[in-house]
Amino acid sequence: MNEDPVPSKPAWEVDFPIERLEAEHVNRREFAKFLVLVSGGMCVGTAWVAVKDKLFPERHPPARQRICKIEDLSIGKMLAFVLTGSGTPCILIRLAENEWRVFEQKCTHLSCAVFFEPKLGKIVCPCHHGFFDARTGAVLQGPPPRPLRRFETAIIDGEVYAIASPSVSEKA
Amino acid sequence: MTPFQFDTEQEFFIDPQRCIGCHACEMACAECETNGQLPMISVDYVKRALSPQTSVQICMHCEDPACAKVCPADAITKDEFGVVHSANTARCVACSNCVLACPFGVPKKIELSDLMMKCNMCYDRTSVGLRPMCATVCPSGALWYGRREKLEEARPHSSPVHTFVFGQQEIRTKVHIMMPKGSTRLVVD
Numbered sequence: 001m002n003e004d005p006v007p008s009k010p011a012w013e014v015d016f017p018i019e020r021l022e023a024e025h026v027n028r029r030e031f032a033k034f035l036v037l038v039s040g041g042m043c044v045g046t047a048w049v050a051v052k053d054k055l056f057p058e059r060h061p062p063a064r065q066r067i068c069k070i071e072d073l074s075i076g077k078m079l080a081f082v083l084t085g086s087g088t089p090c091i092l093i094r095l096a097e098n099e100w101r102v103f104e105q106k107c108t109h110l111s112c113a114v115f116f117e118p119k120l121g122k123i124v125c126p127c128h129h130g131f132f133d134a135r136t137g138a139v140l141q142g143p144p145p146r147p148l149r150r151f152e153t154a155i156i157d158g159e160v161y162a163i164a165s166p167s168v169s170e171k172a
Numbered sequence: 173m174t175p176f177q178f179d180t181e182q183e184f185f186i187d188p189q190r191c192i193g194c195h196a197c198e199m200a201c202a203e204c205e206t207n208g209q210l211p212m213i214s215v216d217y218v219k220r221a222l223s224p225q226t227s228v229q230i231c232m233h234c235e236d237p238a239c240a241k242v243c244p245a246d247a248i249t250k251d252e253f254g255v256v257h258s259a260n261t262a263r264c265v266a267c268s269n270c271v272l273a274c275p276f277g278v279p280k281k282i283e284l285s286d287l288m289m290k291c292n293m294c295y296d297r298t299s300v301g302l303r304p305m306c307a308t309v310c311p312s313g314a315l316w317y318g319r320r321e322k323l324e325e326a327r328p329h330s331s332p333v334h335t336f337v338f339g340q341q342e343i344r345t346k347v348h349i350m351m352p353k354g355s356t357r358l359v360v361d
Contacts, residue, residue: 018240020251 059085064154064161067092067102073160078116080105083151083164090151091116092160093123093134102162103137104149114148123148178253178299182318184307185332186228187350190314191215193226197306197315204294204305207258210282212291213306228314230306231256231278231291232336233346239270239279239290247288254346255295259288275338275360293347331355 017023062085073079079092089105093116103123107114112127116134123132130142137148152163198211218225237256240248247263248270250256259270259279266286270279279290294304298317307317316323320332332348335357342357349358 013241016246018237018248018250020249020257023246023249 060164062164064163067160067162070155070158070160076118078118081162083162085164089113090162091123092153092162095134098155099135100153100155100160101134101137102151102153103132104151106149107144108139108146108148109142109144176300178251178255178295179301180253182298182303183320183332184230184233184293184304184347185316185323185350186230186347187314187316187327187330188218188227189350190312191226191228192312192314193217193224194311196309196311197228200305200309201291204296206296207289208282208285210289212258212280212289228306229276229278230304230315230347231293232276232343233293235344235346238273238275238343242269242273244269255293255298256346257295258290258292261287264288275336275341275343329353333358336360 073094091105093101105113107125112125114123114125117124128143130144131140132148137150154161197213201213202211214229233256245263245265247259264287268281279288282289303317307315330350333351334345334348336343337359
Protein backbone atom coordinates (compact mmCIF):
# COMPACT_ATOMS: atom_id res chain seq x y z
CA MET A 1 0.00 0.00 0.00
CA ASN A 2 2.67 2.53 -0.99
CA GLU A 3 0.05 4.94 -2.39
CA ASP A 4 -1.43 5.37 1.10
CA PRO A 5 -1.15 9.10 1.86
CA VAL A 6 -0.75 8.61 5.61
CA PRO A 7 0.77 5.18 6.18
CA SER A 8 0.87 5.57 9.97
CA LYS A 9 -2.92 5.38 10.21
CA PRO A 10 -4.53 2.02 10.95
CA ALA A 11 -6.60 0.51 8.15
CA TRP A 12 -9.96 1.28 9.73
CA GLU A 13 -9.11 4.97 9.94
CA VAL A 14 -8.09 5.00 6.29
CA ASP A 15 -11.32 3.28 5.30
CA PHE A 16 -13.55 5.40 7.52
CA PRO A 17 -11.88 8.79 7.72
CA ILE A 18 -13.11 11.49 10.04
CA GLU A 19 -12.03 14.23 7.65
CA ARG A 20 -14.77 15.17 5.22
CA LEU A 21 -12.35 15.83 2.38
CA GLU A 22 -10.80 12.39 2.72
CA ALA A 23 -14.20 10.71 3.02
CA GLU A 24 -15.47 12.30 -0.19
CA HIS A 25 -12.25 12.01 -2.16
CA VAL A 26 -12.06 9.31 -4.82
CA ASN A 27 -8.59 9.03 -6.27
CA ARG A 28 -7.69 7.85 -9.76
CA ARG A 29 -6.50 4.45 -8.54
CA GLU A 30 -9.72 3.75 -6.63
CA PHE A 31 -11.81 4.78 -9.61
CA ALA A 32 -9.77 2.56 -11.94
CA LYS A 33 -10.09 -0.35 -9.50
CA PHE A 34 -13.85 0.12 -9.42
CA LEU A 35 -14.07 0.21 -13.23
CA VAL A 36 -11.93 -2.91 -13.63
CA LEU A 37 -13.83 -4.84 -10.95
CA VAL A 38 -17.27 -3.97 -12.33
CA SER A 39 -16.46 -4.61 -15.98
CA GLY A 40 -14.46 -7.72 -15.03
CA GLY A 41 -17.40 -8.98 -13.02
CA MET A 42 -19.72 -8.47 -15.96
CA CYS A 43 -17.33 -10.32 -18.31
CA VAL A 44 -17.01 -13.27 -15.92
CA GLY A 45 -20.78 -13.35 -15.44
CA THR A 46 -21.48 -13.38 -19.17
CA ALA A 47 -18.83 -16.04 -19.76
CA TRP A 48 -20.32 -18.18 -17.00
CA VAL A 49 -23.78 -17.97 -18.55
CA ALA A 50 -22.37 -19.00 -21.94
CA VAL A 51 -20.32 -21.87 -20.49
CA LYS A 52 -23.21 -23.10 -18.38
CA ASP A 53 -25.43 -23.16 -21.45
CA LYS A 54 -22.91 -25.25 -23.39
CA LEU A 55 -21.85 -27.63 -20.62
CA PHE A 56 -25.18 -28.23 -18.91
CA PRO A 57 -27.96 -28.16 -21.51
CA GLU A 58 -31.46 -28.01 -20.10
CA ARG A 59 -32.83 -31.46 -19.40
CA HIS A 60 -36.31 -32.02 -20.66
CA PRO A 61 -38.88 -33.78 -18.56
CA PRO A 62 -40.35 -37.03 -19.86
CA ALA A 63 -43.33 -36.59 -22.17
CA ARG A 64 -45.70 -37.53 -19.40
CA GLN A 65 -45.33 -38.13 -15.72
CA ARG A 66 -47.55 -39.94 -13.28
CA ILE A 67 -48.53 -37.74 -10.36
CA CYS A 68 -51.00 -39.68 -8.21
CA LYS A 69 -54.11 -41.77 -8.19
CA ILE A 70 -57.48 -40.08 -8.67
CA GLU A 71 -58.62 -41.02 -5.18
CA ASP A 72 -55.47 -39.52 -3.60
CA LEU A 73 -56.73 -35.98 -4.14
CA SER A 74 -60.24 -34.86 -3.17
CA ILE A 75 -62.06 -31.98 -4.87
CA GLY A 76 -60.72 -28.54 -3.95
CA LYS A 77 -57.36 -29.88 -2.81
CA MET A 78 -53.87 -29.21 -4.09
CA LEU A 79 -50.83 -31.45 -4.43
CA ALA A 80 -47.30 -30.19 -4.96
CA PHE A 81 -44.89 -32.29 -6.99
CA VAL A 82 -41.73 -31.89 -9.02
CA LEU A 83 -41.38 -32.63 -12.71
CA THR A 84 -38.56 -35.11 -13.03
CA GLY A 85 -35.89 -34.07 -15.45
CA SER A 86 -36.28 -30.32 -15.42
CA GLY A 87 -36.93 -30.23 -11.66
CA THR A 88 -39.75 -27.72 -12.11
CA PRO A 89 -41.92 -27.46 -8.99
CA CYS A 90 -45.59 -27.83 -9.91
CA ILE A 91 -48.99 -28.01 -8.30
CA LEU A 92 -51.87 -30.30 -9.19
CA ILE A 93 -55.33 -28.94 -8.40
CA ARG A 94 -58.56 -30.88 -8.49
CA LEU A 95 -61.25 -28.30 -9.26
CA ALA A 96 -64.15 -30.71 -9.87
CA GLU A 97 -64.80 -34.41 -10.27
CA ASN A 98 -63.12 -34.49 -13.66
CA GLU A 99 -61.40 -31.16 -13.75
CA TRP A 100 -57.65 -31.28 -13.10
CA ARG A 101 -55.08 -28.56 -13.54
CA VAL A 102 -51.29 -28.53 -13.37
CA PHE A 103 -49.41 -25.25 -13.06
CA GLU A 104 -45.83 -24.38 -12.45
CA GLN A 105 -45.55 -23.37 -8.81
CA LYS A 106 -43.28 -20.37 -9.41
CA CYS A 107 -45.04 -17.02 -9.38
CA THR A 108 -44.21 -15.13 -12.58
CA HIS A 109 -43.41 -12.04 -10.54
CA LEU A 110 -40.49 -13.04 -8.27
CA SER A 111 -40.70 -16.85 -8.26
CA CYS A 112 -42.37 -17.30 -4.89
CA ALA A 113 -44.24 -20.57 -4.38
CA VAL A 114 -47.92 -20.12 -5.17
CA PHE A 115 -50.71 -22.21 -3.65
CA PHE A 116 -54.36 -22.94 -4.33
CA GLU A 117 -56.81 -21.29 -1.97
CA PRO A 118 -60.05 -23.32 -2.18
CA LYS A 119 -62.14 -20.71 -0.32
CA LEU A 120 -61.42 -18.13 -3.00
CA GLY A 121 -61.10 -20.62 -5.83
CA LYS A 122 -57.91 -18.81 -6.85
CA ILE A 123 -54.19 -19.45 -6.87
CA VAL A 124 -52.50 -17.09 -4.45
CA CYS A 125 -48.94 -15.84 -4.25
CA PRO A 126 -48.39 -14.84 -0.61
CA CYS A 127 -45.34 -12.66 -1.23
CA HIS A 128 -47.03 -9.68 -2.90
CA HIS A 129 -50.64 -10.77 -3.01
CA GLY A 130 -50.75 -11.90 -6.58
CA PHE A 131 -53.84 -13.85 -7.63
CA PHE A 132 -54.20 -16.25 -10.54
CA ASP A 133 -57.26 -17.86 -12.06
CA ALA A 134 -57.29 -21.51 -10.99
CA ARG A 135 -58.81 -22.64 -14.33
CA THR A 136 -56.58 -20.80 -16.76
CA GLY A 137 -53.63 -19.51 -14.74
CA ALA A 138 -54.38 -15.95 -15.91
CA VAL A 139 -53.36 -13.07 -13.66
CA LEU A 140 -56.36 -11.66 -11.79
CA GLN A 141 -54.70 -9.20 -9.46
CA GLY A 142 -51.33 -8.04 -8.21
CA PRO A 143 -47.86 -7.65 -9.61
CA PRO A 144 -47.34 -10.86 -11.69
CA PRO A 145 -46.69 -9.87 -15.31
CA ARG A 146 -47.60 -13.16 -17.03
CA PRO A 147 -50.01 -16.03 -16.46
CA LEU A 148 -48.74 -19.15 -14.69
CA ARG A 149 -47.21 -21.76 -16.96
CA ARG A 150 -49.77 -24.52 -17.39
CA PHE A 151 -49.31 -28.20 -18.26
CA GLU A 152 -51.89 -30.50 -19.78
CA THR A 153 -53.24 -33.37 -17.73
CA ALA A 154 -54.46 -36.79 -18.66
CA ILE A 155 -56.28 -39.53 -16.74
CA ILE A 156 -55.10 -42.99 -17.67
CA ASP A 157 -56.30 -46.08 -15.77
CA GLY A 158 -57.42 -44.05 -12.73
CA GLU A 159 -54.11 -42.24 -12.43
CA VAL A 160 -53.37 -38.56 -13.06
CA TYR A 161 -50.57 -37.71 -15.46
CA ALA A 162 -48.93 -34.40 -16.27
CA ILE A 163 -48.05 -33.93 -19.91
CA ALA A 164 -44.85 -31.99 -19.88
CA SER A 165 -44.93 -30.48 -23.33
CA PRO A 166 -46.25 -28.46 -24.93
CA SER A 167 -47.63 -26.10 -22.31
CA VAL A 168 -51.05 -24.72 -23.01
CA SER A 169 -50.66 -21.15 -21.82
CA GLU A 170 -47.43 -20.59 -23.72
CA LYS A 171 -49.11 -21.56 -26.97
CA ALA A 172 -52.04 -19.26 -26.32
CA MET B 173 -17.07 36.98 -6.90
CA THR B 174 -16.13 33.79 -5.09
CA PRO B 175 -18.68 32.48 -2.62
CA PHE B 176 -17.86 33.25 0.99
CA GLN B 177 -16.11 30.49 2.84
CA PHE B 178 -15.50 29.86 6.49
CA ASP B 179 -13.06 32.51 7.70
CA THR B 180 -10.21 30.61 9.35
CA GLU B 181 -8.67 33.91 10.50
CA GLN B 182 -11.48 34.26 13.00
CA GLU B 183 -11.34 32.05 16.04
CA PHE B 184 -13.43 31.24 19.06
CA PHE B 185 -12.22 32.13 22.55
CA ILE B 186 -13.88 31.22 25.84
CA ASP B 187 -13.09 32.95 29.09
CA PRO B 188 -14.90 31.04 31.84
CA GLN B 189 -13.92 33.69 34.43
CA ARG B 190 -16.02 36.23 32.59
CA CYS B 191 -19.14 34.07 32.59
CA ILE B 192 -21.82 35.70 34.74
CA GLY B 193 -24.38 32.91 34.36
CA CYS B 194 -26.97 34.99 32.53
CA HIS B 195 -27.91 32.11 30.18
CA ALA B 196 -28.22 34.54 27.26
CA CYS B 197 -26.06 32.20 25.15
CA GLU B 198 -28.41 29.28 25.84
CA MET B 199 -31.42 31.36 24.87
CA ALA B 200 -29.75 32.62 21.70
CA CYS B 201 -28.62 29.12 20.74
CA ALA B 202 -32.10 27.72 21.30
CA GLU B 203 -33.62 30.35 19.00
CA CYS B 204 -31.99 28.67 16.07
CA GLU B 205 -34.21 26.25 14.19
CA THR B 206 -31.29 24.25 12.80
CA ASN B 207 -30.81 22.62 16.19
CA GLY B 208 -34.47 22.03 16.86
CA GLN B 209 -34.72 25.04 19.18
CA LEU B 210 -32.63 23.28 21.78
CA PRO B 211 -29.57 24.92 23.32
CA MET B 212 -26.32 23.30 22.19
CA ILE B 213 -24.38 25.27 24.79
CA SER B 214 -24.45 24.67 28.51
CA VAL B 215 -23.94 27.04 31.41
CA ASP B 216 -22.74 25.12 34.45
CA TYR B 217 -22.09 26.07 38.06
CA VAL B 218 -18.50 25.37 39.03
CA LYS B 219 -19.27 24.60 42.69
CA ARG B 220 -22.80 25.62 43.48
CA ALA B 221 -22.54 25.29 47.26
CA LEU B 222 -19.50 27.54 47.58
CA SER B 223 -19.67 30.04 44.77
CA PRO B 224 -22.01 31.61 42.23
CA GLN B 225 -19.32 31.24 39.57
CA THR B 226 -20.55 29.71 36.36
CA SER B 227 -18.72 28.40 33.36
CA VAL B 228 -19.78 27.86 29.81
CA GLN B 229 -19.14 24.89 27.55
CA ILE B 230 -19.40 24.76 23.77
CA CYS B 231 -17.93 22.15 21.46
CA MET B 232 -14.17 22.63 21.51
CA HIS B 233 -13.77 21.19 17.98
CA CYS B 234 -10.83 18.91 18.74
CA GLU B 235 -8.12 18.44 16.13
CA ASP B 236 -8.47 14.69 16.65
CA PRO B 237 -12.12 14.44 17.74
CA ALA B 238 -12.82 11.51 20.06
CA CYS B 239 -16.56 11.70 19.27
CA ALA B 240 -15.95 11.13 15.56
CA LYS B 241 -13.40 8.40 16.24
CA VAL B 242 -15.77 6.34 18.35
CA CYS B 243 -18.78 6.81 16.08
CA PRO B 244 -19.67 3.36 14.68
CA ALA B 245 -21.89 4.87 11.99
CA ASP B 246 -19.39 7.43 10.67
CA ALA B 247 -21.96 10.11 11.41
CA ILE B 248 -19.59 12.71 12.88
CA THR B 249 -17.10 14.33 10.53
CA LYS B 250 -14.59 17.15 10.64
CA ASP B 251 -14.48 19.51 7.70
CA GLU B 252 -11.50 21.21 6.08
CA PHE B 253 -11.85 24.25 8.36
CA GLY B 254 -11.57 22.14 11.51
CA VAL B 255 -15.25 22.30 12.44
CA VAL B 256 -16.49 19.03 13.93
CA HIS B 257 -20.03 18.73 12.71
CA SER B 258 -23.00 17.42 14.62
CA ALA B 259 -24.10 13.88 13.76
CA ASN B 260 -25.43 13.29 10.30
CA THR B 261 -29.07 12.59 11.13
CA ALA B 262 -29.31 9.96 8.39
CA ARG B 263 -26.48 7.99 9.97
CA CYS B 264 -26.71 8.57 13.72
CA VAL B 265 -27.94 5.47 15.53
CA ALA B 266 -28.12 7.18 18.92
CA CYS B 267 -25.64 4.76 20.47
CA SER B 268 -24.25 7.49 22.76
CA ASN B 269 -20.64 6.45 22.19
CA CYS B 270 -19.76 10.09 21.48
CA VAL B 271 -21.52 11.22 24.65
CA LEU B 272 -19.28 8.93 26.68
CA ALA B 273 -16.11 9.62 24.70
CA CYS B 274 -16.06 13.43 24.66
CA PRO B 275 -13.62 14.70 27.31
CA PHE B 276 -15.55 17.98 27.53
CA GLY B 277 -19.01 16.41 27.87
CA VAL B 278 -20.38 18.24 24.86
CA PRO B 279 -22.48 15.81 22.78
CA LYS B 280 -25.92 15.17 24.19
CA LYS B 281 -28.25 12.41 23.21
CA ILE B 282 -31.62 14.01 22.58
CA GLU B 283 -34.16 11.42 23.68
CA LEU B 284 -37.00 13.20 21.89
CA SER B 285 -35.50 12.66 18.47
CA ASP B 286 -33.25 9.73 19.41
CA LEU B 287 -30.25 11.51 17.91
CA MET B 288 -27.03 12.98 19.12
CA MET B 289 -26.84 16.76 18.80
CA LYS B 290 -23.99 19.07 19.54
CA CYS B 291 -22.63 22.52 18.85
CA ASN B 292 -21.29 22.95 15.34
CA MET B 293 -20.01 26.48 15.93
CA CYS B 294 -23.15 27.80 14.19
CA TYR B 295 -21.84 26.57 10.87
CA ASP B 296 -24.77 28.10 9.00
CA ARG B 297 -23.64 31.50 10.31
CA THR B 298 -19.85 31.17 10.48
CA SER B 299 -19.66 29.73 6.96
CA VAL B 300 -21.04 33.00 5.61
CA GLY B 301 -18.91 35.26 7.79
CA LEU B 302 -21.30 35.82 10.70
CA ARG B 303 -20.36 35.21 14.32
CA PRO B 304 -21.88 32.27 16.24
CA MET B 305 -25.11 33.18 18.02
CA CYS B 306 -23.72 32.73 21.55
CA ALA B 307 -20.76 35.02 20.84
CA THR B 308 -23.05 37.74 19.52
CA VAL B 309 -25.16 37.86 22.69
CA CYS B 310 -22.63 37.26 25.47
CA PRO B 311 -22.69 40.51 27.49
CA SER B 312 -19.41 39.91 29.35
CA GLY B 313 -17.18 38.65 26.58
CA ALA B 314 -16.91 35.15 28.02
CA LEU B 315 -17.72 33.88 24.54
CA TRP B 316 -15.75 35.80 21.95
CA TYR B 317 -15.34 35.20 18.24
CA GLY B 318 -12.99 37.17 16.04
CA ARG B 319 -9.40 37.79 15.12
CA ARG B 320 -6.73 36.82 17.61
CA GLU B 321 -4.79 40.12 17.36
CA LYS B 322 -7.85 42.06 18.36
CA LEU B 323 -8.41 39.85 21.41
CA GLU B 324 -4.78 39.97 22.52
CA GLU B 325 -4.91 43.73 22.29
CA ALA B 326 -8.09 43.90 24.36
CA ARG B 327 -7.02 41.37 27.00
CA PRO B 328 -3.29 41.78 27.60
CA HIS B 329 -3.25 39.73 30.82
CA SER B 330 -4.58 36.51 29.30
CA SER B 331 -3.22 33.97 26.89
CA PRO B 332 -5.38 31.84 24.63
CA VAL B 333 -4.69 28.15 25.22
CA HIS B 334 -5.88 25.25 23.10
CA THR B 335 -3.98 22.33 24.59
CA PHE B 336 -5.66 20.28 27.28
CA VAL B 337 -4.10 17.46 29.28
CA PHE B 338 -6.45 14.84 30.61
CA GLY B 339 -4.30 12.40 32.56
CA GLN B 340 -1.95 10.95 29.95
CA GLN B 341 -3.92 12.24 27.00
CA GLU B 342 -3.16 15.56 25.35
CA ILE B 343 -5.89 17.16 23.28
CA ARG B 344 -5.59 20.14 20.97
CA THR B 345 -8.71 22.01 20.01
CA LYS B 346 -9.85 24.65 17.53
CA VAL B 347 -11.59 26.65 20.25
CA HIS B 348 -9.34 28.46 22.71
CA ILE B 349 -9.77 29.00 26.40
CA MET B 350 -8.38 32.15 28.07
CA MET B 351 -5.77 31.42 30.75
CA PRO B 352 -3.43 33.63 32.81
CA LYS B 353 -0.69 35.25 30.73
CA GLY B 354 2.07 32.85 29.73
CA SER B 355 0.05 29.64 30.11
CA THR B 356 0.49 27.13 27.33
CA ARG B 357 -1.78 24.31 28.39
CA LEU B 358 -4.56 23.42 30.75
CA VAL B 359 -3.99 20.33 32.86
CA VAL B 360 -7.14 18.60 34.07
CA ASP B 361 -6.56 15.80 36.53
